[in-house]
Amino acid sequence: xxxxxxxxxxxxxxxxxxxxxxxxxxxxxxxxxxxxxxxxxxxxxxxxxxxxxxxxxxxxxxxxxxxxxxxxxxxxxxxxxxxxxxxxxxxxxxxxxxxxxxxxxxxxxxxxxxxxxxxxxxxxxxxxxxxxxxxxxxxxxxxxxxxxxxxxxxxxxxxxxxxxxxxxxxxxxxxxxxxxxxxxxxxxxxxxxxxxxxxxxxxxxxxxxxxxxxxxxxxxxxxxxxxxxxxxxxxxxxxxxxxxxxxxxxxxxxxxxxxxxxxxxxxxxxxxxxxxxxxxxxxxxxxxxxxxxxxxxxxxxxxxxxxxxxxxxxxxxxxxxxxxxxxxxxx
Amino acid sequence: xxxxxxxxxxxxxxxxxxxxxxxxxxxxxxxxxxxxxxxxxxxxxxxxxxxxxxxxxxxxxxxxxxxxxxxxxxxxxxxxxxxxxxxxxxxxxxxxxxxxxxxxxxxxxxxxxxxxxxxxxxxxxxxxxxxxxxxxxxxxxxxxxxxxxxxxxxxxxxxxxxxxxxxxxxxxxxxxxxxxxxxxxxxxxxxxxxxxxxxxxxxxxxxxxxxxxxxxxxxxxxxxxxxxxxxxxxxxxxxxxxxxxxxxxxxxxxxxxxxxxxxxxxxxxxxxxxxxxxxxxxxxxxxxxxxxxxxxxxxxxxx
Numbered sequence: 215x216x217x218x219x220x221x222x223x224x225x226x227x228x229x230x231x232x233x234x235x236x237x238x239x240x241x242x243x244x245x246x247x248x249x250x251x252x253x254x255x256x257x258x259x260x261x262x263x264x265x266x267x268x269x270x271x272x273x274x275x276x277x278x279x280x281x282x283x284x285x286x287x288x289x290x291x292x293x294x295x296x297x298x299x300x301x302x303x304x305x306x307x308x309x310x311x312x313x314x315x316x317x318x319x320x321x322x323x324x325x326x327x328x329x330x331x332x333x334x335x336x337x338x339x340x341x342x343x344x345x346x347x348x349x350x351x352x353x354x355x356x357x358x359x360x361x362x363x364x365x366x367x368x369x370x371x372x373x374x375x376x377x378x379x380x381x382x383x384x385x386x387x388x389x390x391x392x393x394x395x396x397x398x399x400x401x402x403x404x405x406x407x408x409x410x411x412x413x414x415x416x417x418x419x420x421x422x423x424x425x426x427x428x429x430x431x432x433x434x435x436x437x438x439x440x441x442x443x444x445x446x447x448x449x450x451x452x453x454x455x456x457x458x459x460x461x462x463x464x465x466x467x468x469x470x471x472x473x474x475x476x477x478x479x480x481x482x483x484x485x486x487x488x489x490x491x492x493x494x495x496x497x498x499x500x501x502x503x504x505x506x507x508x509x510x511x512x513x514x515x516x517x518x519x520x521x522x523x524x525x526x527x528x529x530x531x532x533x534x535x536x537x538x539x540x541x542x543x544x545x
Numbered sequence: 546x547x548x549x550x551x552x553x554x555x556x557x558x559x560x561x562x563x564x565x566x567x568x569x570x571x572x573x574x575x576x577x578x579x580x581x582x583x584x585x586x587x588x589x590x591x592x593x594x595x596x597x598x599x600x601x602x603x604x605x606x607x608x609x610x611x612x613x614x615x616x617x618x619x620x621x622x623x624x625x626x627x628x629x630x631x632x633x634x635x636x637x638x639x640x641x642x643x644x645x646x647x648x649x650x651x652x653x654x655x656x657x658x659x660x661x662x663x664x665x666x667x668x669x670x671x672x673x674x675x676x677x678x679x680x681x682x683x684x685x686x687x688x689x690x691x692x693x694x695x696x697x698x699x700x701x702x703x704x705x706x707x708x709x710x711x712x713x714x715x716x717x718x719x720x721x722x723x724x725x726x727x728x729x730x731x732x733x734x735x736x737x738x739x740x741x742x743x744x745x746x747x748x749x750x751x752x753x754x755x756x757x758x759x760x761x762x763x764x765x766x767x768x769x770x771x772x773x774x775x776x777x778x779x780x781x782x783x784x785x786x787x788x789x790x791x792x793x794x795x796x797x798x799x800x801x802x803x804x805x806x807x808x809x810x811x812x813x814x815x816x817x818x819x820x821x822x823x824x825x826x827x828x829x830x831x832x833x834x835x836x837x838x839x840x841x842x843x844x845x846x847x848x
Binding site for chain 1: 731732733735736737738739740741742743746751754755
């Protein structure tokens with residue numbers, strides 16, 4: 215992996231969803247800060263895993279990078295171009311180079327489209343492989359690439375199993391020969407036996423086609439399997455980022471420690487002595503995050519500077535960065 | 546249908562059949578629906594061929610000598626106050642009533658669906674503006690509104706179609722908008738956008754096909770209402786003008802002779818009744834077949 219060739223960059227990216235005003239003459243009570251100041255670089259050809267619990271903003275971040283959700287602050291650069299202020303027409307053209315694989319492959323396929331039509335839709339939109347016969351050939355090729363029988367192209371999504379549908383979703387994502395694919399919990403709604411197949415497919419496609427992935431998941435074990443680097447999100451912020459092995463084996467942020475401790479170890483002797491860090495309480499409201507460090511309300515290692523200083527990411531060791539005062543007070 | 550299950554293809558549960566064919570098959574299992582379709586087909590047939598089935602003279606030319614004859618072998622539905630054959634006029638009236646129904650519903654369907662799609666999809670000020678206009682139209686009692694429109698446009702069956710079309714537009718707009726509001730949040734709409742689809746493509750190819758079910762049902766119900774409205778407008782003299790036959794007009798004229806010649810009002814009334822009933826039965830059957838839950842249940846029974 216060549217570090218330094220940045221394909222996607224987020225700069226202090228913010229996505230705030232304003233809450234509706236309680237009455238016609240009252241002001242909005244605030245906003246849900248789903249993504250609240252994220253700096254992120256995704257290098258060409260790598261898989262960046264993005265983990266965090268439900269509601270931490272990881273899916274919103276993935277959507278915002280593709281501008282499927284409008285950022286309310288900061289900027290997103292794709293291959294050196296700022297896409298945040300890009301007019302709709304240019305943005306649509308750029309969408310050929312990006313794609314998304316969705317969590318629920320049934321919901322993400324239009325029930326009125328045959329799978330062949332769904333896979334071929336990006337070709338129609340971007341005017342690729344023009345002509346019925348050439349488009350058909352390309353759809354067949356895509357179906358073969360993801361391990362589907364091209365003869366099934368005239369069937370409807372409801373006739374497929376979950377794993378097959380996800381293959382359709384992946385084939386559709388590949389149609390425009392994208393550089394960057396956001397995989398938004400691509401295996402979360404699949405049977406365990408099918409999850410491995412889909413992960414292996416994604417890994418193989420990356421190797422063969424030189425794709426760059428953002429792999430969003432709440433499953434740290436799955437992320438460690440596919441990701442070169444891992445970013446951990448908590449309440450709209452990235453709290454730790456770095457080499458996948460390093461983050462998994464030597465977590466430097468207490469939140470990552472808790473996440474890692476929750477992953478079962480497939481070795482009985484080690485599983486028996488595994489220390490489980492159970493976080494107390496719920497994730498605080500993203501409308502009104504805690505002062506200072508956002509994790510302090512649930513952190514088992516909270517100390518004096520935490521309520522007053524908002525920690526920033528700082529290098530810890532050579533392979534990762536963490537936003538925690540334990541490594542020197544910042545912010 | 547000839548798809549071989551190969552080793553790398555896990556079995557696919559159901560045979561592939563186009564959705565519309567499945568819908569028709571399920572519809573054909575409902576005897577009431579079949580009856581309704583037969584009745585409506587007969588009416589359309591009568592409307593198109595009325596003038597070749599019955600002599601034009603029977604419809605239009607007065608025959609004072611034979612006026613107010615009771616139903617008989619010669620005049621099945623009797624004759625009216627000018628001696629015209631009521632059966633011939635009911636057949637010819639089918640053409641007017643069905644045409645007014647089809648054109649009026651065509652107008653409100655087109656306008657309402659376009660307004661509903663735009664309002665529901667774009668939301669915000671587009672929604673507010675369009676739907677407030679619809680609310681204003683909807684606030685008037687339907688017939689008063691139609692009469693007001695006809696007062697501006699002038700009486701006549703063409704203007705009656707336009708008036709009825711305008712009056713029923715808000716219903717289609719509301720129904721369409723409500724469905725669009727849920728469909729636009731579907732993941733497949735976001736998936737289309739992520740693939741680079743523009744608003745026009747998303748609305749036409751993804752949203753519209755997925756909101757058709759309630760619109761189809763509303764169409765069949767509205768056809769019935771439109772025929773009734775035309776009858777009502779003709780009844781007060783604003784719709785079809787004499788000597789053209791229309792069921793509503795015949796009903797209103799027959800009212801004056803109800804004691805001497807009950808057949809003048811009863812047969813056109815019965816024609817309206819049967820037509821409206823057929824449209825409603827068909828609408829109900831369509832609604833059942835297009836509801837996914839009902840659909841699975843029906844399939845379970847039949848398979």
